[in-house]
Amino acid sequence: MEGYIINLNKVKDEDLIVYILTKRNIHTLYRFYGARHGTINMGFKIDYEIEPSAKSTIGRLKDVIHIGFPWINNNQLLQLWQNFLQLFYPHLKDSEDIGDFYYDLLESAAYEWNKQNPKRVAIESYVKLLEHEGRLHKEFECFLCSQKIEASVSLIRAYLPVHEECTHTLSINIQGLLELYNNKSTLFLNDIEVERLWRVLLEGL
Ligand SMILES: [Zn+2]
Secondary structure: OEEEEEEEEEOOOOOEEEEEEOOOOEEEEEEOOOOOOOOOOOOOEEEEEEEOOOOOOOEEEEEEEEEOOOOOOOHHHHHHHHHHHOOHHHHHOOOOOOOOHHHHHHHHHHHHOOOOOHHHHHHHHHHHHHHHOOOOOOOOEOOOOOOEOOOOEEEEHHHEEEEHHHHOOOOEOHHHHHHHHHHOOOOOOOHHHHHHHHHHHHOOO
């Protein structure tokens, strides 16, 4: 089967517990360190088999094949990808049967990652996620003071809208936000706004 590595925990010696996001759920698997294995890393897409273990409830990860992206050798793109993917495990770890939404979201993000600024791809993907989870706030009411926001929307974690003056953070132009929310496009956001939204995203899904 295929999936994305969204978390790695080192256990004894060089062994690893590997958490893989698949089309249905998250697989937690044990990987023995050994020279016969190829390298695996955070964010990699892999094809693999699961070998049930008699001694443990955790199966063993085996027959791993790394499915590379065209941009995999670009360190900067890979680093941003890893930063983005590490947000998914804390968000999904307690969910059962998460369905194919998250896997498909990563599939299209991976495809787009080198086609434009990857931070824009991440932000657009995140807005799709918020909408999927019913958490996208299209009504601009301040999360902190509960008053309507007429101008100068700022966003805090989970892209909750707030007054610029309530948080003293960079405001995002409303037309750009509406384009993002309605068409999942960052076209009308400038690079400074994109950087701000990327930083907010890194605080957690
Ligand atoms: Zn306010």
